[in-house]
Amino acid sequence: xxxxxxxxxxxxxxxxxxxxxxxxxxxxxxxxxxxxxxxxxxxxxxxxxxxxxxxxxxxxxxxxxxxxxxxxxxxxxxxxxxxxxxxxxxxxxxxxxxxxxxxxxxxxxxxxxxxxxxxxxxxxxxxxxxxxxxxxxxxxxxxxxxxxxxxxxxxxxxxxxxxxxxxxxxxxxxxxxxxxxxxxxxxxxxxxxxxxxxxxxxxxxxxxxxxxxxxxxxxxxxxxxxxxxxxxxxxxxxxxxxxxxxxxxxxxxxxxxxxxxxxxxxxxxxxxxxxxxxxxxxxxx
Amino acid sequence: xxxxxxxxxxxxxxxxxxxxxxxxxxxxxxxxxxxxxxxxxxxxxxxxxxxxxxxxxxxxxxxxxxxxxxxxxxxxxxxxxxxxxxxxxxxxxxxxxxxxxxxxxxxxxxxxxxxxxxxxxxxxxxxxxxxxxxxxxxxxxxxxxxxxxxxxxxxxxxxxxxxxxxxxxxxxxxxxxxxxxxxxxxxxxxxxxxxxxxxxxxxxxxxxxxxxxxxxxxxxxxxxxxxxxxxxxxxxxxxxxxxxxxxxxxxxxxxxxxxxxxxxxxxxxxxxxxxxxxxxxxxxx
Numbered sequence: 001x002x003x004x005x006x007x008x009x010x011x012x013x014x015x016x017x018x019x020x021x022x023x024x025x026x027x028x029x030x031x032x033x034x035x036x037x038x039x040x041x042x043x044x045x046x047x048x049x050x051x052x053x054x055x056x057x058x059x060x061x062x063x064x065x066x067x068x069x070x071x072x073x074x075x076x077x078x079x080x081x082x083x084x085x086x087x088x089x090x091x092x093x094x095x096x097x098x099x100x101x102x103x104x105x106x107x108x109x110x111x112x113x114x115x116x117x118x119x120x121x122x123x124x125x126x127x128x129x130x131x132x133x134x135x136x137x138x139x140x141x142x143x144x145x146x147x148x149x150x151x152x153x154x155x156x157x158x159x160x161x162x163x164x165x166x167x168x169x170x171x172x173x174x175x176x177x178x179x180x181x182x183x184x185x186x187x188x189x190x191x192x193x194x195x196x197x198x199x200x201x202x203x204x205x206x207x208x209x210x211x212x213x214x215x216x217x218x219x220x221x222x223x224x225x226x227x228x229x230x231x232x233x234x235x236x237x238x239x240x241x242x243x244x245x246x247x248x249x250x251x252x253x254x255x256x257x258x259x260x261x262x263x264x265x266x267x268x269x270x271x272x273x274x275x276x277x278x279x280x281x282x283x284x285x
Numbered sequence: 286x287x288x289x290x291x292x293x294x295x296x297x298x299x300x301x302x303x304x305x306x307x308x309x310x311x312x313x314x315x316x317x318x319x320x321x322x323x324x325x326x327x328x329x330x331x332x333x334x335x336x337x338x339x340x341x342x343x344x345x346x347x348x349x350x351x352x353x354x355x356x357x358x359x360x361x362x363x364x365x366x367x368x369x370x371x372x373x374x375x376x377x378x379x380x381x382x383x384x385x386x387x388x389x390x391x392x393x394x395x396x397x398x399x400x401x402x403x404x405x406x407x408x409x410x411x412x413x414x415x416x417x418x419x420x421x422x423x424x425x426x427x428x429x430x431x432x433x434x435x436x437x438x439x440x441x442x443x444x445x446x447x448x449x450x451x452x453x454x455x456x457x458x459x460x461x462x463x464x465x466x467x468x469x470x471x472x473x474x475x476x477x478x479x480x481x482x483x484x485x486x487x488x489x490x491x492x493x494x495x496x497x498x499x500x501x502x503x504x505x506x507x508x509x510x511x512x513x514x515x516x517x518x519x520x521x522x523x524x525x526x527x528x529x530x531x532x533x534x535x536x537x538x539x540x541x542x543x544x545x546x547x548x549x550x551x552x553x554x555x556x557x558x559x560x561x562x563x564x565x566x567x568x569x570x
Contacts, residue, residue, distance in 0.1 A: 162471060162495070162513070162514045162546060162548075186447060186474070186476075186477055188474065189471070189473065189474020189475075189476070190474075191471075191474070191476035191516075192471055195544075195546060210447070227536070228447070228536060229447045229536050229537065231476075237543075239560070240560060240562040242562070250548075251512065251513060251514050251548035251549060252514065252546055252548060253546060253547055253548050253551055253562050253563075254545065254546040255545045255546075255547075255560040255562070256543055256545065256560075257543070257544045257545070257546070258522075258541060258542070258543060258544075259480075259542045259543075259544045260539065260540045260541065260542070261447060261480060261537055261538060261539040261540075261542070262538055262540075263447075263535075263536035263537060263538050264536060266538055275524070275525060275540040275541075277525040277527070277538050277540065278538075
């Protein structure tokens, strides 16, 4: 699927799971990243729709985003609080997604996004608009970033990684067919999870996003934004991948994985699998 | 320096720092790995000297190793409890190191090993024996593995990694000139620490050892032993390494790092930087 629109996956900053911890670190996205989303969406008058479906506390998350975008001067931000699959077929949801300049998926559990939105009317509208409109933006943090891909990491504990079967995969929303995305990459030590996913799908590119770090993806170019790093895993040169034949629970072997560590302003070209680095004298973006 | 002897670095399994937690998980090395050390040392009659200098609780650690080797039937195990630098110049220490078939360094703090042993009489004997005796074994777990290299990772928190200056390096014992070793690799998410070390020394090879996992290194061949994985970082193809020019605290950029994930029985050839994988039908070693 050729995409004309803009995708902005972000490495997240919130804790998932327990409500208490999630409340204390409410989906905080540094203004640097939210600023980029606002700019890509068209500025302060942009019509931004926040979808907090992944979260276990969607109301608080929605309010938090309204406040955060308001701080940046955004005047036209709406929360679309989809709680069940039927909500994604309602006319008000269809109208909101049809009119939005930018959709922002919150963090939480990525399977809630795919279960409640994947394959519904609003998902189809998002896909169609991404294919046809070069100024349509879909952003997402943490679970909201992971759900953007076709092959989606659904789960897997970091300490179990590198053993066959430790990473579970599921179908995502399919906005990015060539990528697999993981988030909280450095803070949660997810090197093994992404490697395990690439062992399963060696023709895809694995992207590990650090917290407060994201990418603006447009025309196949991924530009790094934020304060941390994006780790890219390219399995193009892999030899000795035993993923297909190993028993579940067996330690993995993979040789000749190519890895890039990219930071603010660096660019990865998906089609050519090539890196362009921000010149040292250039300002951060 | 050409080495004839055998080195066995292990990824560790103990907690460092606090005495309480260290006591509860006392340097436990799975018998699978200790068995390999015993075999390489010459079997049950081998003269094995345990050096618990890295530990903050050297007496307990020494007793623990005596018990563990005893379980394997080893009859000739001694603890050399070096507490201060002068102990490494004493005749009894010199005699023990001269007579040993195998030396085993415990975990703890690698800088205690380099400060109390590096450059002393017993260090010189170890170096000379490694250079000349093809059946002389030095094993080490965690800090004891990290101290084996020339350029040694002294510290650096995983979550700070990938920023310039986050990984601190120090001179190690220099048994392995071409390598940098990190341990507890998967459990503590140390991907960034090893990458940062390789950014500083791109001509060296970074080895991240998982817990309960090690390598038998002989004649430049590293054979993986134990239940986990060894992650090898080869900077030979690196482009865009900005380590030299970045300010402290700035996120890193490195492109085209080659990474291998190896498990039990797989072999890495240091000189040729090549991987040989254990055939699927072969038994684990």
